[in-house]
Amino acid sequence: MSHPSDAADSPEVQADLQIVRRGVDELLVESEFARKLARSRATGVPLRIKLGLDPTAPDIHLGHTVVLNKMRQLQDLGHTVIFLIGDFTTTIGDPSGRNSTRPPLSREQIESNARTYYAQASMVLDPERTEIRYNSEWCDPLGARGLIQLASRYTVARMMERDDFTRRFKGGVPISVHEFLYPLLQGYDSVALKSDLELGGTDQKFNLLVGRELQKEYGQEPQCILTMPLLEGTDGVEKMSKSKGNYIGISEPAESMFGKLMSISDTLMWRYFTLLSFLSEAEIARLRAETENGRNPRDAKVMLASEIVARFHGQAAAQAALAAFEARFRDGAIPEDMPEVTLGGAPLGILKLLREAGLAASASEAQRNVEQGGVRVDGARIEDKSLQLTEGCYVVQVGKRKFARVTLRG
Template identity: 75%
Template sequence: MNHDQSNAPIAARPAVLPLSDRVNEAMAIARRGVDELLIESEFAQKLARSEQSGQPLRIKLGLDPTAPDLHLGHTVVLNKMRQLQDLGHQVIFLIGDFTSMIGDPSGRNATRPPLTREQIEVNAKTYFAQASLVLDPERTEIRYNSEWCDKLGSRGMIQLASRYTVARMMERDDFTKRFRDGTPISVHEFLYPLMQGYDSVELKADLELGGTDQKFNLLVGRELQKDWGQEPQCILTMPLLEGLDGVEKMSKSKGNYIGITEPANNMFGKVMSISDTMMWRYFDLLSFRSIAEIAGFKAEVEAGRNPRDLKVALAQEIVTRFHSQQAAEDALTDFVNRSKGGIPDDIPAISLSGAPLGIGQLLKQANLCASTSEALRMVEQGGVRIDGAVISDKGLKVEAGEFVLQVGKRKFARVTLA
């Protein structure tokens, strides 16, 4: 890539093409559940041109491997990617192994600690395998942005930085708030949106997807593509999915997430734990059912149907997608059994020594609580059972024997204590 094309002309815009029924159908699929599609008229013309030429659009999604596991929040945008892939377009799953070393400042009120190369490599190994549970791996182009970012060098980085002003960067909400509040902004954070935008130049993206918190970065990609003489990409932003608490966005660090590789029973139980109101948000953003069918479900609830029935349907749909239909059926059986106070069949068996053992230590060593203090809080709250009997004595010493420990509704262990 020649980095001295600042005066290159913008690619001539093609003539406006009439929209076919297939293009209108594709636009309807693209719009479903989105927060914004910019610019709709441009994207419609890209689709029309693609249909006429037989050349698929290049659709980009970049994810930084900041953690080793993907959760349902990530699949909101991956689902949209799959829908566009099924329309015949070329999807590009970009792993931001270079940008991870900078740290995305999106939505942050403090500098994000950059990851080490070792952390990034460990996380990246699992990313595409997990994304392939949603995308068709045979039709997905996987790229790493270190391919071109490493080659830029200091000269190329300076030339890239010259293409955007500090004033433009400060239009970004999180930078503005931090500057106003006197919260430090490191110079390297300004490089992140530039590097993400440069990815679009290298990949010649026609459309880039991201969460609503990525809008600024996606728009930078449009501007840089114009500088390089390319037709600017359209951008499609998807809403951020709230976690199990129904308030904060789903995040592993906040503990309110549903991992896509979690055991089927855990996944089912977590979906069932969301509120009846939040259930509709999950239907809209995660379900593959038609808009009309979901509207029908809402009408049934308004007419008196128990929303729990529909939550079960949603949980089974999600578990089937990431496991199997049989796993979803088994998860429902397990959930009903637990709801009646029964003990699941597949609980871990653990052998411990040191009897008599304090209840706090016992729960910690059985991996049912992270600490003895958490264990004692659970005892206080009436959330601990031994063989189905509620334990209320925080000073209890448990004698040797075999028994089933239960913490809360979903944590069990079959313990042999010597």
């Protein structure tokens, strides 16, 4: 079906595109998506916007919400959001960005994780306007015959264009045949759902493009794809990940969330504003200009932390978290001259960490500090003296005066 070019260039469509483009890494193909938006406005039929998440862990962190926020924006523009839980594909294991095969999860693990996924995603999405689907609906019935027919629609040469497969092949690292099935099945999800636009992180670009090609093979209009940047964790280096210990979970306590957000660097703060804040781009630019002209960056960081904590815990909890933070740091900020300590051997017990970071003179002193409630990690009071900290970057406080920024390595 052809559409007049002026409809895609209309002020309404361009306004929609401006919202969609914010914080985006790539929108492919933008001209096609503009035509889809114009058609939707002309017909009143909402676009079908797909996001697939594999429930590999039970909790969602702020890194996940980068793409969820974009879904919410599209939802607010009137389009249908499909929150797809990859309960079938998780049994295969997505090799994206990995140098080795990821072990698949058991059915029990997948079901346990999936139970919490949608509830947490609904803290960002409007549940009344969200279609929740599981890809086992169409993947289970495929059977061996259907899977072979699906595999016949994509070549090995095209599959080997994927960077991680190429690196592993050249490096002599084994690639199992089942790993080729993952992008095929993710692409088939788009066929089953008749997706108009699929979202994902930059590491998912290849898989999203497979969906576009498979839709052509099945006689459908190909989906556009939108990739969002991967959010760096609190260390400002690695992407946010629970396994790296640099994450901020959306269901963790308000005080802990607030403290972690206040611990990020002033530079990283602006990236968090762009990808996580609901302030307009103009408001963020104005705030940044003010900090460059003498306003304390801490003021902006408090605004960011307060906004995000309020989103997931409510305004009262955000105000209480701010009050608790200020009570801990009466001087107005975490000390600028905080010692930087790098330790190996992660996961590392909290008592050993306190000794090796120079925050406690002995094991007994470290234990006494924990038992008396005098130890905080990223603003959260530590009560478990057997706590093990994984790889990541942490602001560790003992009492009112002792601080260290501790980087843990494996």
